[in-house]
Amino acid sequence: MSSTEVEILLVEDNPADADLALHALRRDHLANTIHVARDGEEALDFLFCRGPHSQRSPDRQPRLVLLDLKLPKVDGMEVLREIKNNPRTKVIPVVILTSSREEKDVVNGYQLGVNAYIQKPVDFEQFRESIRQLGMFWLVVNEPPPPNAFQAK
């Protein structure tokens, strides 16, 4: 697994949501390698190559992190804070994908440096459309940060 490039890190504790997101992403062939982290701690271990992911190279980071906010152990905001506080990871585009429409979450997210905030539409059709669009944008349209951007300065 460490040899293949992970295109998307999906941080989602709910397996149903994870399934639906994966279904949508794969249906449009937007991403082949998607790693699902089931809680905040696992997401951080993955990104900082700790614990079970200590074999992973910190130079090969995912092109996009899809982050849910309500997570066991370490919540989404904390994960976001750690990512954006660390010079090695702060360039990774992070998109919050959450069911929360709370204004304070939106504000907090942007203040911590999130790259986009998407509220999961209740309607599955709209949800699928959102996923499709954000996959299209971040994986196809957007120019990713070059590898040396991940090195600490």
Next chain:
Amino acid sequence: MSHSLLQNLPIGRKLVVATMLVTGTALVLTCLGFVLFDISKLRQYFVRFLQIQSEMVASNSVSAVLFEDSESANATLASLRADPQITFAQIVRKGGRTLATYRRSDLAESEYLPDLSALPSDGFQFSQDRFSISRRILSEGEPIGTLYIQADAREMYARMKGYGWIALIILVTACAVALWVSMRVQRVVSQPILELTEAARTISREKNYSIVVPADRDDELGVLGKTFNEMLRQILTDMEARSRAEEALRRNEERLNLALRSAGMGTWSWEIETDHITSDEYLGPLYGLAPGQFPQNFEGFARLLHREDRDRVEQEVARSVEHDVEYNTEYAVIFPDGRFRWIAARGKTHRDESNRPVRMTGICWDVNDRKQAEEEIRKLNAELEGRVEQRTAELVATNKELEAFTYSVSHDLRAPLRHVDGFARILVEDYGSQLDPEARRYLQRVQDGTRQMGQLVDDLLDLTRLGRQELRRQATGVNSMVNEVMAQLQQDFEGRQIEWKIDRLPFVDCDPALMKQVFSNLLSNAVKFTRLREKAVIEVGTADLNGQPVVFVRDNGVGFSMKYADKLFGVFQRLHRQEDFEGTGVGLATVQRIIHKHGGKIWAEAELDKGATFYFTLSIAAESQSTIEETIGGKS
């Protein structure tokens, strides 16, 4: 001395003395003058008579002297016998020889031997009872001898005495008459004065001011009497007024005392100069002392106070004395048994003409119960505040919980919905061909259900969010809001024939986001409930309700029965079946809450199958007041 003697005499005596002095003096002077004049006349007459006699005798005796004829000389002298007053006569020749001598027959030879040598020539002399005269006897101008005649003056003196007696009798009689008259006169004058004096004496003795002195005369004494009576009358009036005032004062004092007693007050007075305190019998017990045992100086008073209050009370007393402010304070007093009670004191500084403080007077009363009650209230207040704080904290906590709840509603409730919807859709899309039509229909029901519940969650969240949201008011044009909402609703009425009648609408003072939601709900309702109309008419306008501008949204849709009007704005209250008109029953509740939050009112008028009108009041932004008035005026 006589002046003061006169001054002390009674007025009647004074008048008599004055009259008598004047009358007496006049009479005495008159009599004296009369007598002296008469005496002088008598003497003159007497001298003249003797001179004539001596003249006659001297000329008759010239030849006798010349010839030293003693006989003839004696005969000449003897002619003097005719006058009994002449007692002695003698002719003496020049050289001293006596030529003739006459002597009244009844006289002895030894008697009347006048010292003729003492007589001046041609002169006369009065002695005790005689009158002597000398005359030179001349012959051809040459003195040849001297004639001496001596007369008895006693008769003359007797006549003089007679005059004196007459004068005296006249004097005495006149004086008696004068005395009698003056006494009568003085009675007329002095009687009223004496009466006045007696009246004054009686008044001063008996304090009886109702006496009236007779004053029926027109002279000065009458005036005096009338004035005196008038004065008495005034005094009587004044005294009556004074006695009434005193009575009133006495009653006031009684009332004041009664008030002080019933209020449990004690009074005090402090002479500042001498540092002496006088107090009534009620003051002592207020300080836990026996009646009348209140200290008599400031130091003693200060010792009764609670240590913590002493300095403050002293300062307040000083302030009242120096700056003429009212002394009004409360302090704790230590009783001899160690208890302490709260006393209130109030007082005033009195000053003399030069504004120097002289004394302070005031009252004290017990305010212990009030103080305790105040303390109680203070404690209760503190407790209450504590409770309020606690409640507030609880409320804050509840609010936080509520927030957490709505958060989890928005997050946790929505997620399963999406799953249900998502997997139902995947089933339809990916496995639809393997399912029979009924299974697909059921899947459709599942999807409808999830969509409706999603809407419900959203609406509920909107409603709850309203509760804690602060209004951000600003002047907002209603027309522009309506236009924006219409643009958003566009897709809901595409292909339908709707006539929009949008009036010129005012600017209102509101939170634009919330107000937009009001119009969004009302207009989407209007669009929804006119769905069955071939030509829908939706109107937004303003009207005037008892002088208050209102905005209304009217449609010609299915309307509703007014008997359900009270349910219209309740949460989850619906007047239509779900299959006829979809909805959650939250929209109008949200609208009402927004209007209420803006301080407005909302109500609806409708008729089944004829349409509905929703009215609501809004505060018109100041600058557009004229606009809406114009609009309303134009409509009516």
